[in-house]
Amino acid sequence: xxxxxxxxxxxxxxxxxxxxxxSKLGISDVLNIADIDAAKINSYDKxxxxxxxxxxxxxxxxxxGFDFSGLxxxxxxxxxFGMGDSESYSDTFCSGMGKLAENLKNAGANLVxxxxxxxxxxxxxxxxxxxxxxxxxxxxxxxEDQTExxxxxxxxxxxxxxx
Numbered sequence: 001x002x003x004x005x006x007x008x009x010x011x012x013x014x015x016x017x018x019x020x021x022x023s024k025l026g027i028s029d030v031l032n033i034a035d036i037d038a039a040k041i042n043s044y045d046k047x048x049x050x051x052x053x054x055x056x057x058x059x060x061x062x063x064x065g066f067d068f069s070g071l072x073x074x075x076x077x078x079x080x081f082g083m084g085d086s087e088s089y090s091d092t093f094c095s096g097m098g099k100l101a102e103n104l105k106n107a108g109a110n111l112v113x114x115x116x117x118x119x120x121x122x123x124x125x126x127x128x129x130x131x132x133x134x135x136x137x138x139x140x141x142x143x144e145d146q147t148e149x150x151x152x153x154x155x156x157x158x159x160x161x162x163x
Contacts, residue, residue, distance in 0.1 A: 004029040004161055006041060007050040008060035013083045015139045017151065020099070021048060021081065024155050025162055034062040038070030046076060046162055049100060052083040057095030057126055074108030077161050078136030082127060087142050090123040094137040098126030098147045101134040111160045
């Protein structure tokens with residue numbers, strides 16, 4: 001079984017979270033979406049994908065420019081995580097993660113790793129479905145002190161899918 005963590009990061013926060021998640025799960029393949037194509041992603045059995053949110057809820061630039069039409073993820077387990085700013089962009093908090101999840105789901109992915117919105121303070125997010133984030137929401141701008149604990153709790157939740 002091959003597993004990769006794929007991220008898009010402009011300022012380094014998403015890359016840092018990707019490396020922490022990979023390290024804690026014992027995953028050696030950590031890939032920047034800017035450096036790979038759909039064929040590379042399709043070669044993995046399972047994926048953990050992360051993005052930051054930019055502008056008014058947009059995907060990180062490298063994900064935004066990625067050609068999702070080449071993805072073939074039918075039957076593959078995928079988890080997502082996202083970085084956002086719950087104070088300055090409270091109305092689009094981690095919305096990029098919601099857009100990423102939707103693109104991956106449209107490619108056939110079986111999404112796992114929903115997270116309760118409890119403990120987060122924000123107005124709105126495209127990443128919330130049925131009162132849960134579609135994946136792990138992180139805020140290094142305002143709640144960096146909670147990042148590792150949130151990652152640890154999420155890993156406990158998804159470990160069985162990626163072991």
